Amino acid sequence: MKRAKRQTKRERKAADPRPAAQTSARHIHCIACGRHLEPSEFSLAPATATMITCQHGSQFPSCVGCTVQAEMLIAAHDRSGQPVKSAAAWH
Secondary structure, three states: OOOOOOOOHHHHHHHOOOOHHHHOOOOEEOOOOOEEEOHHHHOOOOOOEEEEEOOOOOEEEEEOOOHHHHHHHHHHHHHHOOOOOOOOOEO
């Protein structure tokens, strides 16, 4: 008996009719200090949070005040290929 072909994770996500924002309720924290960031902090003026992109194209959240430290963490990630060494989350 031949097993039925299973969908890949990417195919299941593409077939999901819900928008990406609803499929996963993301809990966002700054990678440098671990502070909880609300999604509105990225868009409302003045923005208090930003997304920093690594050379691989992945995006990481950061407080505006922690941008320098977050860029150093991402630079280390780009050099080594290891996961970003982010701070422990706090609220």
